[in-house]
Amino acid sequence: MxxxxxxxxxxxxxxxxxxxxxxIQFSTVADSIDFDSCDTLMFTSKQAVVTADNVDKKWKNYPCIAIGAATKKQIEALGGEVIYHPDSYYGETLSQDIIRHFSQRKILYLRPREVSFDSKAFLKKAGIDLQEQIIYETGCxxxxxxxxxxxxxxxxxxxxxxxxxxxxxxxxxxxxxxxxxxxxxxxxxxxxxxxxxxxxxxxxxxxxxxxxx
The missing domain is CATH 3.40.50.10090 (Rossmann fold)
Known part of the structure; x- marks a missing residue:
């Protein structure tokens, strides 16, 4: 053996x-979060949830779309509400799910500086204006x-x-x-x-x- x-x-x-x-190491790049024109938040990483909680606790007042099991667990551990949790996160599949389930919602995507899929551009083709705010970045x-x-x-x-x-x-x-x-x-x-x-x-x-x- x-x-x-x-x-x-x-x-x-x-x-x-x-x-x-x-x-990787994480750095917060936002000192506030603009919730003014959203009714739903989207997180694609555990770190985004932790960062949002450090910047403004009011994120918990909004229902959340959680991408990934670890992200969902982090949202719930910090007192947030998950209203949608897809089985997997592959950019195009996820964007199609959002079009199907959330076309009437005003979604704010709290995200890292770099992402592997441009959800905003994909959703725009379907008439959904995804709002985004960069709240942290990663460094090597x-x-x-x-x-x-x-x-x-x-x-x-x-x-x-x-x-x-x-x-x-x-x-x-x-x-x-x-x-x-x-x-x-x-x-x-x-x-x-x-x-x-x-x-x-x-x-x-x-x-x-x-x-x-």
């Missing part, structure tokens, strides 16, 4: 059975070459940003296996990377997949 390979987790929060190698953490993962490592990527920041720090080693949290993340990997996709878009599912390799 072969020895268990080292598993590196690149998200900010450490988890047992993995080596923590966080790639820097590492020395000595901190590069060992050969044959399994590396868990939880977002396109974690791949981008990893490649800024290290060259890809052909012995690595990537575990990615979903399809939107997969497309950012190096072309020659060996990879598998987690069964569900959850960090816990990524870890289980990594352990099974």
């Amino acid at each position: 072969s020895a268990q390979k080292e598993i590196y987790l690149l998200s900010p929060t450490p988890r047992t059975d993995t080596i923590s190698l966080p790639m 953490i820097s590492y020395s070459s000595k901190e590069k993962p060992v050969q044959n490592a399994i590396i868990i990527f939880t977002s396109p940003s974690t791949i981008h920041c990893f490649m800024k720090n290290f060259d890809w080693d052909e012995s690595y296996t990537a575990v990615v949290i979903g399809r939107a993340t997969k497309v950012h990997l190096p072309e020659d990377a060996n990879y598998v996709v987690a069964e569900e878009p959850l960090i816990s599912s990524c870890i289980e997949k990594a352990k099974s390799l």
Whole structure:
């Protein structure tokens, strides 16, 4: 029986059975939130919810569209109400769901500076004017070459940003296996990377997949 390979987790929060190698750090870029012309909020990340709560507690007065299980859990943990929670977040599918269920609502998307899909442009084609406010941004953490993962490592990527920041720090080693949290993340990997996709878009599912390799 072969020895268990080292598993590196690149998200900010450490988890047992993995080596923590966080790639991104968050900075708040808003000092207020403009709720004036919205009746519903949309969040696509746990960090967006935490940031909104730090900036203005009044976000809890608005029903929320939550993208991803971790986002839904964070909204509810901080006292917010989730009125819609799609099974998965792939930009075009999500936008079609919003068109179908929420065409009459005035949605404010509280978002990071960089997003992998331009929901605003897609929804505009359907006549929905999605309002957006950038409330935080992500930056890469820097590492020395000595901190590069060992050969044959399994590396868990939880977002396109974690791949981008990893490649800024290290060259890809052909012995690595990537575990990615979903399809939107997969497309950012190096072309020659060996990879598998987690069964569900959850960090816990990524870890289980990594352990099974």
